[in-house]
Amino acid sequence: MVGGSRRVGLVTCAALLERDLDRELLRRALVEAGVEARWLVWSDAGVDWASWDLCVVRSTWDYYRAPEAFLAWVARAGSLTRLFNDPGIIAWNAHKGYLKEIEAMGVPTVPTFWVQAGQEARIEAAASALGAEALVIKPAVSAGSFQTRRFGPGEAAEAQAFLTALSAERDVMVQPYMASVDGHGERCLIWIDGKLTHAIRKTPRFSNDDERVSEAIEPTPQERAFASAALGEVAEGLLYARVDTVLDDTGQLRLAELELIEPSLFLRQHPEALDRLVAGIVRRLA
Numbered sequence: 001m002v003g004g005s006r007r008v009g010l011v012t013c014a015a016l017l018e019r020d021l022d023r024e025l026l027r028r029a030l031v032e033a034g035v036e037a038r039w040l041v042w043s044d045a046g047v048d049w050a051s052w053d054l055c056v057v058r059s060t061w062d063y064y065r066a067p068e069a070f071l072a073w074v075a076r077a078g079s080l081t082r083l084f085n086d087p088g089i090i091a092w093n094a095h096k097g098y099l100k101e102i103e104a105m106g107v108p109t110v111p112t113f114w115v116q117a118g119q120e121a122r123i124e125a126a127a128s129a130l131g132a133e134a135l136v137i138k139p140a141v142s143a144g145s146f147q148t149r150r151f152g153p154g155e156a157a158e159a160q161a162f163l164t165a166l167s168a169e170r171d172v173m174v175q176p177y178m179a180s181v182d183g184h185g186e187r188c189l190i191w192i193d194g195k196l197t198h199a200i201r202k203t204p205r206f207s208n209d210d211e212r213v214s215e216a217i218e219p220t221p222q223e224r225a226f227a228s229a230a231l232g233e234v235a236e237g238l239l240y241a242r243v244d245t246v247l248d249d250t251g252q253l254r255l256a257e258l259e260l261i262e263p264s265l266f267l268r269q270h271p272e273a274l275d276r277l278v279a280g281i282v283r284r285l286a
């Protein structure tokens with residue numbers, strides 16, 4: 001390799017609770033592109049981050065359990081190596097309060113009743129503000145459906161108990177249950193280095209469920225326009241992103257989540273996305 005070997009750290013967590021299906025595909029493709037690529041654990045104090053030319057955050061799926069420690073690591077690693085996505089983007093994306101900013105830009109998001117940690121909250125107030133009887137309650141800092149539960153119209157007491165317990169510890173989101181997740185599904189739009197590459201469909205998933213996903217789907221023109229609007233002006237600088245969407249009862253696309261930290265990119269489903277990600281990393285190394 002001209003100019004010596006180029007070293008890319010792929011960043012994961014100490015214990016993966018589920019399989020990362022992108023994992024070996026990405027490392028192997030980087031090695032085939034002539035790059036030294038190795039998996040590193042973000043919370044491992046023994047890693048010399050400065051010895052890596054570039055690091056890509058991938059399966060750091062435990063970060064929501066220790067968000068402050070994770071964001072401190074992001075800032076530190078960002079000062080020692082080149083970290084992707086950008087440390088500032090990662091910090092912004094770690095709390096789903098960013099949905100309010102995106103909504104304010106004119107991009108429809110899933111309606112949300114926000115409850116701050118420690119704040120007293122009544123489920124009736126949330127239901128009436130949202131105009132919904134079937135609700136989802138989940139943490140504002142989360143991943144992998146952690147503490148994410150669905151409650152039907154007859155379950156107000158259970159919903160109240162869950163809301164009270166969860167909001168005692170953390171910021172909480174209450175949302176209408178978006179029924180389209182059952183039929184149409186949650187659609188994840190995958191963005192690699194400046195381009196939407198493919199979409200996949202996810203079946204609904206609450207605490208303790210497994211993740212089930214489709215093969216690659218060609219994004220519709222509406223989905224392409226929606227993804228660009230949702231990513232807004234940060235789009236160009238991103239190495240990767242995932243725009244998770246649902247449909248509301250009127251068929252309108254709504255943003256469920258913007259995943260800029262550690263999204264699965266479903267690379268197996270679409271080899272071109274893998275090639276594009278590797279090319280994006282190699283270009284940033286140059």
Ligand SMILES: Nc1ncnc2c1ncn2[C@@H]1O[C@H](COP(=O)(O)OP(=O)(O)O)[C@@H](O)[C@H]1O
Binds near residue numbers: 177
């Ligand atoms: N408002 C909602 N309506 C229907 N399903 C939801 C809703 N919010 C979350 N879910 C389900 O819970 C899963 C996890 O929620 P999500 O907001 O994607 O958080 P995270 O992926 O960070 O855990 C979603 O993939 C979806 O299946």
Ligand SMILES: [Mg+2]
Binds near residue numbers: 144244257
């Ligand atoms: Mg999600």
